[in-house]
Amino acid sequence: xxxxxxxxxxxxxxxxxxxxxxxxxxxxxxxxxxxxxxxxxxxxxxxxxxxxxxxxxxxxxxxxxxxxxxxxxxxxxxxxxxxxxxxxxxxxxxxxxxxxxxxxxxxxxxxxxxxxxxxxxxxxxxxxxxxxxxxxxxxxxxxxxxxxxxxxxxxxxxxxxxxxxxxxxxxxxxxxxxxxxxxxxxxxxxxxxxxxxxxxxxxxxxxxxxxxxxxxxxx
Amino acid sequence: xxxxxxxxxxxxxxxxxxxxxxxxxxxxxxxxxxxxxxxxxxxxxxxxxxxxxxxxxxxxxxxxxxxxxxxxxxxxxxxxxxxxxxxxxxxxxxxxxxxxxxxxxxxxxxxxxxxxxxxxxxxxxxxxxxxxxxxxxxxxxxxxxxxxxxxxxxxxxxxxxxxxxxxxxxxxxxxxxxxxxxxxxxxxxxxxxxxxxxxxxxxxxxxxxxxxxxxxxxxxxxxxxxxxx
Ligand SMILES: Nc1ncnc2c1ncn2[C@@H]1O[C@H](COP(=O)(O)OP(=O)(O)O)[C@@H](O)[C@H]1O
Ligand SMILES: [Mg+2]
Numbered sequence: 001x002x003x004x005x006x007x008x009x010x011x012x013x014x015x016x017x018x019x020x021x022x023x024x025x026x027x028x029x030x031x032x033x034x035x036x037x038x039x040x041x042x043x044x045x046x047x048x049x050x051x052x053x054x055x056x057x058x059x060x061x062x063x064x065x066x067x068x069x070x071x072x073x074x075x076x077x078x079x080x081x082x083x084x085x086x087x088x089x090x091x092x093x094x095x096x097x098x099x100x101x102x103x104x105x106x107x108x109x110x111x112x113x114x115x116x117x118x119x120x121x122x123x124x125x126x127x128x129x130x131x132x133x134x135x136x137x138x139x140x141x142x143x144x145x146x147x148x149x150x151x152x153x154x155x156x157x158x159x160x161x162x163x164x165x166x167x168x169x170x171x172x173x174x175x176x177x178x179x180x181x182x183x184x185x186x187x188x189x190x191x192x193x194x195x196x197x198x199x200x201x202x203x204x205x206x207x208x209x210x211x212x213x214x215x216x217x218x219x
Numbered sequence: 220x221x222x223x224x225x226x227x228x229x230x231x232x233x234x235x236x237x238x239x240x241x242x243x244x245x246x247x248x249x250x251x252x253x254x255x256x257x258x259x260x261x262x263x264x265x266x267x268x269x270x271x272x273x274x275x276x277x278x279x280x281x282x283x284x285x286x287x288x289x290x291x292x293x294x295x296x297x298x299x300x301x302x303x304x305x306x307x308x309x310x311x312x313x314x315x316x317x318x319x320x321x322x323x324x325x326x327x328x329x330x331x332x333x334x335x336x337x338x339x340x341x342x343x344x345x346x347x348x349x350x351x352x353x354x355x356x357x358x359x360x361x362x363x364x365x366x367x368x369x370x371x372x373x374x375x376x377x378x379x380x381x382x383x384x385x386x387x388x389x390x391x392x393x394x395x396x397x398x399x400x401x402x403x404x405x406x407x408x409x410x411x412x413x414x415x416x417x418x419x420x421x422x423x424x425x426x427x428x429x430x431x432x433x434x435x436x437x438x439x440x441x442x443x444x445x446x447x448x
Binding site for chain 1: 268269270302305306308309310312314316317318319320329330333334362363364378379382
């Protein structure tokens with residue numbers, strides 16, 4: 001009986017929490033992946049100023065917890081006037097997630113771009129292909145294939161990282177479980193939410209495998 | 220003359236690779252550049268194909284000036300000019316450098332499509348004709364990994380020929396081939412030369428030189444000597 005009450009409260013809260021979880025997940029992914037290719041190129045720039053600034057950004061993003069970055073971007077403007085702008089809750093979440101994940105993806109793409117044989121660039125050059133055409137049509141498709149497994153790992157991590165938005169008082173699925181658990185003094189909501197995470201991960205794993213296989217048409 | 224190289228010099232840092240290298244190549248001629256390993260043959264070929272910048276001398280391809288000496292400094296053609304020059308000369312790399320994610324036909328069509336040489340259907344038609352000439356019928360939809368070494372090399376030749384070059388360069392074309400593919404490649408090289416394409420072959424394979432060369436240039440200790448055969 002008790003479990004019915006728990007579920008009655010948990011299911012609607014989980015569904016609305018799921019909007020946040022999946023929203024943060026999808027928007028971060030859709031913005032960060034393309035942006036990170038640009039950042040990777042900047043990181044590899046011959047201009048030392050550009051590459052050093054980019055390296056510093058990546059260092060900070062990877063060297064501090066995402067939780068701290070969320071707090072900094074949301075609360076920081078009170079204390080750090082340079083931010084000069086008070087982000088809304090959701091704005092802060094998207095900015096922090098996108099900045100953080102772009103840094104990780106950029107390093108993955110940098111590795112991928114570096115792994116492409118110079119012969120590919122040289123063949124493109126003697127054939128008269130432009131630099132941008134070479135990057136988009138010759139290099140990037142091959143990079144995509146090599147980075148897919150690492151990108152996939154980050155994607156799975158991102159799903160779980162979405163739970164960090166609780167720090168800004170936003171309800172996602174883990175926070176929903178916590179509310180129900182507190183109300184009924186029971187642990188079971190956490191188990192249900194654990195299963196929800198596993199379900200999401202199972203679906204993503206399938207999708208990621210499909211994408212990886214799409215690149216298997218050549219070696 | 221389709222290629223005129225005069226007083227060409229190249230160093231990497233303080234190491235001089237070659238100096239004062241001069242030679243000409245005529246239309247349809249088969250010229251071999253031989254020399255021991257490390258003498259700078261590949262570097263010379265890379266200079267002629269603008270993959271390496273020379274630091275002295277001049278290169279003229281089919282009347283177009285790639286680089287020349289101007290009051291003591293080497294000056295290269297501007298970008299647009301260079302693009303036209305580049306289409307006059309093709310290079311078959313030692314490791315072929317095919318695009319692995321593209322089919323054979325896509326490898327051939329990529330550059331002419333990008334350069335808008337002809338309408339797409341004509342490009343496709345000339346790709347199919349070249350594949351037929353190079354005995355690659357039925358391979359148009361294969362990926363490079365599905366081909367043997369000799370087949371990859373012929374795809375690389377076909378890809379270079381798609382731009383109708385006046386000169387085709389080969390870096391160590393026989394280094395990875397067995398006896399029968401060697402025969403095939405020399406037959407193809409002769410065919411291309413008969414069509415009027417000048418052929419420059421860099422190699423240390425003396426047997427192959429004896430078999431195919433109309434003229435031999437030897438690169439040794441940074442300078443060249445020529446012998447007619
Ligand atoms: N990018 C480079 N930087 C410095 N040295 C190079 C470079 N490329 C080639 N070399 C040197 O130039 C010399 C000639 O090399 P290469 O042209 O490949 O000779 P070959 O093709 O005749 O065997 C070698 O000593 C090689 O180490
Ligand atoms: Mg060599």
